[in-house]
Amino acid sequence: MIAFVARRLSLALISIVGASVIAFVILRVAPGDPARLVLGQFATPAQIAQFRRANGLDLNLAAQYWRFVSRFVTGDWGFSYGSGVPVRHLLISRLPATVELALTAFAWAAAAAVLLALACTYRTRPRLERSVNAVAFAGLAAPPFWLALLALLALSLKIGIFPGPDGQINARLAAFPHPTGFLLLDSLLAGRLDAFASVVSHLVLPAFVLGLGVWAYLYRLLRANLLEVANEPFLMVVESKGIGRWTTFWRHALPNAGLPTLTAAGLVLAWLLGGSVLVEAVFDWPGVGGLVVDAVGQKDYSIVQAFIVVSAATYVAVNFLVDLLYGVVDPRIRTAVNHGAQQ
């Protein structure tokens, strides 16, 4: 087991180092001199030289990379070219809104995927299955930003059951303390039901749009694996012991069919990260995705770079944890990896 963990950990570290190199190179070759971007059109050459020296831009590439990495690790992620605010503060202040949105999207998507897979597998329901499959295809194929616009137009502007694209909460409501940063929790902790209702109604549309692709992906994966497991002899044994369908599904079929879905967590995270960039801008959501889109528009590449490194690191970390978890849950994987290292 230790060898398994060590091997996975070294792979994860190599990936993160590689990701940091790629992110660093990208910012270095990006068009536009940061000195010009920060100091403006009318800076004198002396000012520019001074800026380049102060920010290490006159060092050779390897030294610059080392400076970037050592500072990044200690939490100095540079500052926004546009506003001068440290990038880390910007990202961290925007993080809770994104996490809240992503978790809500993931929660409904996972729950709906399991329930619908159950409904389609528990008994043969060709009509239900056909319509769910069609919706799943549409969910995979629909561009999230376009879906977000359509949902806003239909449900918010025309019918008016959901609020317009104005962020996380109705700004006219009285303020309340934000100890956790997650508005759903904070409004409940403060005992403010009006604020809670506003947060929920603002959350429904973006969470639905962001989660739709995740739901479609998880549903299709789980359904395919359930069908595969259905052919396994152990289920015949379970059935011949006279165990009910309900127990068969929850206790025997789902745990076995669900393992590949667990490894899909990385892909789901990629979906949520990419989706948040595309969806938050539409809903004016005060999260990281919206921040990055604005930064791209203003060529504020230090924010984009930090976002890229952080997403890559999160992605690698999640995949590493999933690999470990998978090894713990399913001993066959552990031995297969150890014996077949070259495979």
Next chain:
Amino acid sequence: MAVGILVAFAVLAFSAPLWYGISPLATDPAHVLGAPSFAHPMGTDDVGRDVFARFLAGARISLAVGLGVAVCAGVVGAGLGVLGGLGSGWVDTALSRLLDMVLAFPPLILAMAITVGLGVGLITACLGIVLSTIPYYARITRSDVLRVRSAGYVEAAVALGVPPRRVIRRHIVPHVVPTILVQAATTFSFAILSVAGLGFIGLGAQIPTPEWGTMVTEGSSLFISGHWWVSTFPGIGLLIATAAAAVAADRVRVLADPHATVRTTLA
């Protein structure tokens, strides 16, 4: 059927200049924001450009991007996969580590990063998507090559003294092709959606290029004033093209795997 839709789309889009006389870039101040009508089947936008003409031009761009990315990434990725699968230990290890580094990025974020680095535009966006999809091809091809390589008929061919090149060409590569085709159809969808997404946030095609994602952005502010047609039609185009490719990928998968059709429902 799915492939038929894609082919029909392509034929309509690429023959459009022959049968649809309106230019996608021509503005017409007299007919600004006209609702869909006989003269303009998808209406006109805020400077009087014909949305249907732009829709067709967008189809040309999206289909070309999807196909181009799927083929370029497929050739490079599958090549690397075969190299890794057949190469000696250190070639395989080095390749795998290199690909792991690229795989450390969520694909859309990597495409974003590359586009920022190389300068914003349609071509760099495509390049970004190609680079972020290559490892998926390579990985899947490599594991397939490893599977086929240890098959009995390959060993038999080697034992009979068939030259290695011929073994690879005649006995290994054909068995890997279905897997690559499935991956290509998936990549096609991903490329179309990603280029549109990058265009939407301003990293892909630039306004006024009639690219579907950019068109959705252009129309998004008009949406609120009730001029829904400018954004809706390019979105439908995206939906149909990607869904058709996804269905095609599923079909290829079933055709390539004879066991996939034999299924019972859960006991």
